[in-house]
Amino acid sequence: MKSxxxxxxxxxxxxxxxxxxxxxxxxKIIIDYLNALENEIKNKYNGEIIKTLYIGGGTPSCLSVDELEKLFNIITIFNLDNNCEFTIECxxxxxxxxxxxxxxxxxxxxxxxxxxSFxxxxxxxxxxxxxxxxxxxTVELLKKYNINNINIDLIFGINNQTINDIKEDLDTFINLNIPHISYYSLILEDNTLLALKNYTPIDDDLCASMYEYICGYLNKRNYEHYEISNFSISNYESIHNLTYWNNEEYYGFGLGAHGYINNIRYENTRSITKYLDKKYLFYSDKISKDINIENEIILGLRKIKGINKSRFKDKFSQEIYDTFYLDDLLEKKYLIDDGENIFINEKYLFVSNEILVMILNNIRK
Ligand code: SF4
Structure with a gap:
């Protein structure tokens, strides 16, 4: 099965x-875009059963009803599993x-x-x-039609935002009574309107305190912290996003989409002109075993449960401890081994990138 x-x-x-x-x-260009998308899908999709389908963007919900209907008709190409998780971003x-x-x-x-934010x-x-x-x-309307598996994305770490603002946003989220929340820290990327306006990023320590507050608040209210930025009521984890964090293969279709199929990671063009011209591919790379192991670590340690040691061994025919020197990181309690899984100590999740760098530098040659 694929995603x-x-x-x-x-x-x-x-x-x-x-x-x-x-x-x-x-x-004027949406119908041409959907035609190009249909052509891309027909050319790449090999007919596997699909366990999760995720329509993201952009803003898929800004399409008109007719345009959405055309998109959904294209999607009938896929052989969807009966229990397929089918998500759309709105x-x-x-x-x-x-x-x-x-x-x-x-x-x-x-x-x-x-x-x-609210x-x-x-x-x-x-x-x-x-x-x-x-x-x-919107949430009321979705529930009226029995779409109860709802996520909201929130952002913290915005200049001028206080911990009290975060608390108010979380209180409002709880009042929505929905099972999933993704809470991301603001990352200032080049060429965004914020960067062009010389936005000053928030102090790192304050941002870390906000993250700690969010984790504590949601844990107390039965939202399980299952990935660095994701929390859910039990059984409402995003199955689609777990595909990425489990380093499993998936198709990516559309402008700028990424995919990972037949051991090849690829990225589509971000140029709409090229995409409409059906010149889809921007870059592709066959994944060597070493890179695959690196991806397994980078993606797997985003999950709070981390990496399952026996699954690692089955996948790569070698023990994780024969691959990396981890003693020092375990001793310092940056990493924890509970017998089955190796994961980042929750205390250090906010600086998980630094820990990943230390692990990847500790590879056994
Ligand atoms: S975050 Fe970007 S992709 Fe999403 S609605 Fe705003 S502009 Fe569009």
Missing amino acids: VYIHIPFCSNICSYCDFSKIYYNK NPENLDEEKIKLFKNYNVNRVSLGVQ NPEILKILNRKHNKKDVFK
Whole structure:
């Protein structure tokens, strides 16, 4: 079984922090885009059963009902498993009842809402166009149509944001009564509106305190912390995203999409002109065993449960301890081995990148 990611790059508004592959909604090119996408899928997809399908963006929900229907018709190409997790990313300001009915007709069973904050001042900094009321209305509508597997994305670590602002956003999230939250720290990327406006990043220590506060708050309310930035009620983890963190293969279709199929990692072009011209590929690379092991570590240690030692051995025909010197990191309690799994001590998750660098530098030659 495989997973599929489909990228819909159109947005009706550009957020100030956004570094994704996106373009302004333009009715004139959407049908050409969907035709190019259909052609890409027909050329690459080998008919495997699909266990998760994720339509991301961009903002897939900014497409009109007719455009969404065309997209869903293209998706009928896939051989979806009966229990397929089918997610679509939406923004609260452009999702309505008609679109939700369409989701239902085409078996969408999970919706991920780009919310980022409920605070009007923060939303202004991020250049987001919805408000708190829109989010409550959207969640209510989704639940009306029995789409209860809902995620919201929130962002912390924004200049001017306080721990009290975070608490208020979390209190509002709890009132939504939904099973999943992704809480990301703001990363200032080059060429974003924020970077161009010389935005000053927040102090690192304050950002770390915010992260600690978020983890503590959600853990107390039965949201299991299962990945660095992701928390869910039991059995509502994102199965699709776990495919990435388990270093499993998946198809990526659409502008700028990444994929990993037949031991090849690839990245599609970010040029819409090239994409419409069906020149999809930007880069591809056959993955050597060493790189695969590196990916297993980088992706696997994002999970709170970390890397299962026997699965590592089955996959690579060698023990993780024969691959890396880990004694020092275990002794310093940066890493923990509970007998089955090796994982990053929760205390150090906020600096997990530093720990990963130490592990990868400790490779046994
Ligand atoms: S963050 Fe999402 S909605 Fe905002 S511009 Fe980027 S892709 Fe579009």
